[in-house]
Amino acid sequence: MSKVMVLGIDGAPFTLLETYLQKGVLPNLARILKAGHGLSQMDAPVPDVSSTSWASFFTGTNPAEHGIFGFMELKPGTYSMRFPSYEDVRTPAVWEIAGGTSGMRDSGLKAAFAGAFASPAGSVVLNIPQTYPARPMNGVLTAGFVCPDLKKGTYPAAAYDYLSSMGYMSDVDSNKAVEDSAAFFKEVALSLEKRAKAYEHFLEKGGWELFIGVVTETDRVHHFFYDAAFDASHAFNGEFLAVYDRLDRLVGSLYDRFMDLTGGQGKFMTMSDHGFTAIKTEVYLNAWLRENGWLTLDSGKEYYEQVALGSRAFCMDPSRIYLNVRGKYPRGSVDPSQRASVASELKDALKAISGPDGSKVMKEVYLKEDIYRGRLMDEAPDLVCVANDGYDLKGNLKKSEVFGRSAFRGMHTRHDAHCIMPLGMMTSGRLHIEKLAPLILESLAGADTATR
Amino acid sequence: MDHLTALENKSIFIIREAYYRFKDIAMLWSVGKDSTTLLWLCRKAFFGKIPFPVIHIDTTYKFPEMYKFRDEYAKKWGLDLIVGRNDGQVEAGMGPGKGTKLDCCNELKTNALKQTIAKHGFKALLLGIRRDEHGIRAKERIFSPRDEQFKWNYEDQPAELWDQYRSTVADDNHCRVHPILHMTEMDIWKYVQRENIPISELYLSKEGKRFRSIGCAPCCNPIDSAASSVDEIVTELETTTTSERAGRAQDKEDAYTMQKLRSLGYM
Structure with a gap:
């Protein structure tokens, strides 16, 4: 049984990370890879939209099992719109399976891990899209995109008190990207600082076996400035790289702290819900x-x-x-x-x-x-x-x-999500985001992969 | 002095103070229970005859019962009633089915009010908001200035200790005055009960449902309730745990979500 830390980097493409690693932009990721981790390209579900993809990640199930096909649906028998929430996710999340709080929600994954946990495992789950409104679980959860109300999006109340007192931001204002790009990058930087502080706070507080923290700022920056990613002459190339630099330092410090805590025995992963490419x-x-x-x-x-x-x-x-x-x-x-x-x-x-x-x-x-x-x-x-x-x-x-064309410069790709995981966890064949949940639960439960 | 009388005295003091400081003043009446209570207090403050206009912002989507109630009491109480409407948008077909609900509120409520203020040159408005309605309203002051864009700078407000109010506003601004800010939902109902203030029948249970908060018909949802009189509402509120505006909350969340999705190129 090992503790598991997963850092989600929304929309961070495999090919971009590979290029940036070669260029030396991501020194912390580079040393993590050297310390026995591998980077793979990964497929997202169809459609490759964040709500669907994250639901596949955290439930380990197919959209026709978890029920999230996009950010918006029509009410049955009508053309009137509704916005599916966490309550519409029909299969249990990994933290609910591990924590014994999945209730009536059922899935093949839950059945496969029935009885695998001698005692319920606590989790810290920060900023995963499609988890609003928060519901009671074994640990701490604060919802990611879309989170209209931080209080309703956070469990338990003490976690909300902390987050609101430190000025935590669940998302940046993407309208600013077009209206005032400099202010947008400033807000992205501020939001990343708040995340770093909050993630470190919950990491230190303990009480968890599974820690999942997602950074969404990458996705927001990609949507509006992906053309700046590899173009040194782009007016915002410096700002774009600065976001990755801050991200790299955040990943590095969380990784170090996690390895200290677990005596080097913890299982560390990063992943994204889809890739990105420039829009023609x-x-x-x-x-x-x-x-x-x-x-x-x-x-x-x-x-x-x-x-x-x-x-x-x-x-x-x-x-x-x-x-x-x-x-x-x-x-x-x-x-x-x-x-x-x-x-x-x-x-x-x-x-x-x-x-x-x-x-x-x-x-x-x-x-x-x-x-x-x-x-x-x-x-x-x-x-x-x-x-x-x-x-x-x-x-x-x-x-x-x-x-x-519009103000958008980057689009999602299905085939270019990434995953970094311990070399020992890697399997042959192409990786799909649905395959991560069983790997996480196996590491947590200490089960033998071959028996599941 | 009992609790309700103390609240009433405080409200009447604020109303009279506001009228003394601003001659170009009006009150907003949504026909809901809170602003009808405020209207009652204004009548008391001036011994039955309110010396300033009463504005009803008409989105054209209010419940028919609300229009009936408005016209009946405007006549009975001799109100100088101004009906404010964003005619341009009403004619263009703005409604909850067109655009987002936020767009609809913005045009038919906010802009309608902006136009009414501009047309009549009001420098101050009396509003029936209460601190316990919503988190953000807890930050409100009794005298609260707004700029021409209706922006409220809640980070820069005086403390209002010892009933000292700041009532100076810049030329392009207006001041909002909140005489019942200190009352709770329960205070309102107990005061309505004591004073026998007429309220819209929508608040009273019919076939197991009643409205706890009323506004535009398409955006209000009734709650399950058997309370068919003010006495029964008071009893019900003593035991309920759901919030007053729960029937309106989903719309707000959806409007927020839609705005967020749009900013990322969806919809």
Whole structure:
């Protein structure tokens, strides 16, 4: 049985870390790697959006098991929007399995570790997206994106008292990135300082076997300034590198403290929920659906209420396509018996989209049966697109052109998330984010990998 | 002196003090229980005839019962009623189904009020907010200045010890005055009970549900309750553990979430 520390670095790509390590930008990560850890490229789930990906990470399950397919859903039988919260995550989190607080929530992972913990293990869980509102658990949790109310997002109350007293920030104001870039980087720096202080505080306080701390600032900076990552002449290249420098020092100091505490026996990991790459163009899939006769919008209404009778499909962020099936939606126009053939027709059409420079937009278009498995198949999107690097897929309903640019400079990638873990934990074959939860629980429980 | 009388005296002192210091003053009346209580106190403060206008910000989405109540008592109490409405946005179809709920509140409430203040040149407004309503309101002062953008600098406020209020405001600012800031939800109901103040029927249980907080119909959710009289509401509040504005909380969280998602390019 060993203590486990996982530092999540939202959106930190494998390829960027490799390049920065070679350039000597990340001295602390470099020495951690030298001390018996390996860096691997990792796949995120589909779609590669933070809420889905983090839920897959912390439950070790597929989206059709945990139920988070994106930041937004439609209420059953309507076109009206809702925002799934932690309460919508149907499978238990690793800290709930280890801590004996998973209640009625069930999963294959929970079953596999039934009885593996002689006594419940405490956890510290800081800033993981999709964990709002916090619920009682064995340890401390403060929710990451989206956290509308720090008090409701933190358990127990004493942890909230501490966080609010030290001016902890659950997120930065991303609007500032466009309005006032210098102020944005200042806020990112301040937020990282607060995180460093809070994470060190909870680390020292003890009472945990599992420590998970996530840094979200990387994702925010990437969204607006990814073009600065490798371009020394970019006006914000210095600021971009400074964020990684601060991050590297934060990782280094938490690693050192963790190794001191565990006499070098603790299992240390870092990981990201997806990668990033520079945007060539944004692709507005609803505009494409309209242009090609799949979707008609009633401009007198708002959001998905606009889906008019006769529409066969619509897209929700980032690239989830839902067939407008009769009986499922108020103005459903696809006969349920035709679902499979319509989906396959749409798949072929989507795969054929080419960008302004003639290159293929889609790397792959998946039918839900191809990628999802679990109890919640009915809630899954009918198709999900994964784009080639540079094509940023969006579900915006307001755009009339298929291609365009905005203030965003970086987009998520599915194939370029990263994971650093002890060499002894590494397995052959490509790593997927769902595979981390069992590794964490095995280390915590001290179980023999081969028996699980 | 009993508790309710002490509260009443304090409120009346503030109302009369505000009227003495600002001649261009008006009061905001949402037709809810708190501002109706404030209206009652203003009537008492001036022996039945309120010497300044009463503003109702009409989003056009209020409950029909609220409009009826407003018109009935405006007439009965001889109020100088000003109905403030953002006509441009109302005609453009602004509503909770269009844009975010935050956009809707911003246009139909905040901007409607800005326009009303500009049109009539008010320098001060009496409002029926209470400290126990929401965390941020606990920081409020009784005399609280706002700039032309309605910004409130809560980090720079005088302590207001010994009933000393700062009532100087810059030319482009106005002062908000909060005569019932010190009352709690329970104080309000006990005072309504003692004074027999008329309140909207929406507060009283019908078929097992009643509203604990009223505003625009699309954004208010009733609570489960059997309390069909003010006496029963007082008894119910003595035992409840949920917050007054719980019926409105989800909307606020969703509006926050939507704003956050938009800032990252979603939606």
